[in-house]
Amino acid sequence: MKQNNKQLKLSTPIQGCMTWGKWGANFSKQAYQQQIESCMASGITTFDHADIYGGYTTEAEFGNALAEMKLKRDSFQLISKCGIQMDSFRTNKVKHYQYDAAYLIRSVEQSLQHLQTDYLDVFLLHRPSPLLDVEEVQSAVQQLLQEGKIKSFGVSNFNMQQLALLQQALQIEYNQIQISITHSESLTNGLLDYMQLHQIQPMAWNPLGNFFKEASAELKNTVQKMAAKYEATEDQILLAWLRKHPSKIIPVVGTTNPKRMQAAKQTNEIKIDVQDWFALLEAARGKQVD
Structure with missing residues (x-):
């Protein structure tokens, strides 16, 4: 059912x-x-979690800290993901994905308990599964929405076909994908175009890619030149490059350094020129666009 x-x-x-x-x-x-x-x-008011983070412990630690802060619930947003079953947890013998309705409902309720909140602002399926049953997911998500335990629904790491399959039954509002200047396939493989067409907003995990580990000399030099031109840091140029895309990509920044998070927030003020954007893409790919 579409809304x-x-x-x-x-x-x-x-x-x-x-x-x-x-x-x-x-x-x-x-x-x-x-x-x-x-x-x-x-x-920065939105916090991205998953049940597995910290070996299934980080949500509870975050919730214990948050509970003592007495923040108004509508002043911040909580995202969480579920579906990955680690092979070292519970009685699991192999890493796998689980998306039956009962499990999804139980996972959300557990995240709510750990985070010490009444609802998740965004609930995501963590990874696509070859055994994903659309009817099972639909049943769980509709119940969770009706009960107010989640405010919106999305997925993570889904391709176009996987999105289309699930869209038969549910409105998908977000897709959290790996996209950066060094992982830019979704720019040209149709995924971001599909998401714009269906009003699915991208979130970008690992938005800096492997720039600081494996970037070519050409890309490093180009980013440094852009940083000087725009009076910004290299991190900010990489994030501003993502933000230029019309799909309105929201970077999920994982740093624990407060100064780097503040700098990431300031990225919203940087408007990269079209030719500079393509110069960065060319440097990353080592060739001109066709």
Whole structure:
């Protein structure tokens, strides 16, 4: 059943929380609170989670910290994802994906309990599964929407065919995909075009790509030149390059450095020229566009 797409107002960028806990910074409760406060002060009000982060522990740590802060619930937004079953958790013998209705409902309720909130602003299916049953997902999502436990629904890492299959039954408002200057296939393989056509807003995970690890000398030199021209950091140029796209890509920035998050927020003021945008694309791909 289709409805008019009324997407929430999410902050740009979104703060990714994957490395806040045991998978990275291993924050104390006080550090969680300081990070949340820093984000909020910078106008970054959307926090991206998944049930598996920190080996299924980060959501609860975030929720314990958040509960003591007495923030108004409508002043921030919470995203969470589920569906990945790690092979080291519960009685799992192999890593797999699970999307039956009962499991989806139970996963959302568990995330709500861990985050100590009444609802998720955005609920995403974490990865596409070859065994995904549209009717099962539809049943769960419709119930969760009706009960007010989620405000909107989307997916993560879905291609066009997978989106189209699920769209038979549900309105998809977001697709969180890997896109950056070094992973730009979705610019030309039709995915972003499809998402614009169907009013599915992209979120970009790993929006800096592998620039700081494996970028070519040509790309590094071009980004440095652009940084000087626009009086910006290299990070900001990479994010502004994404933001130029008409699909209104929202970067999910995973840094735990408050200054880098503040700089990421300032990226919204940088307007890259069309020719500079293509110069960056050319440098990344090592060739001119056709």
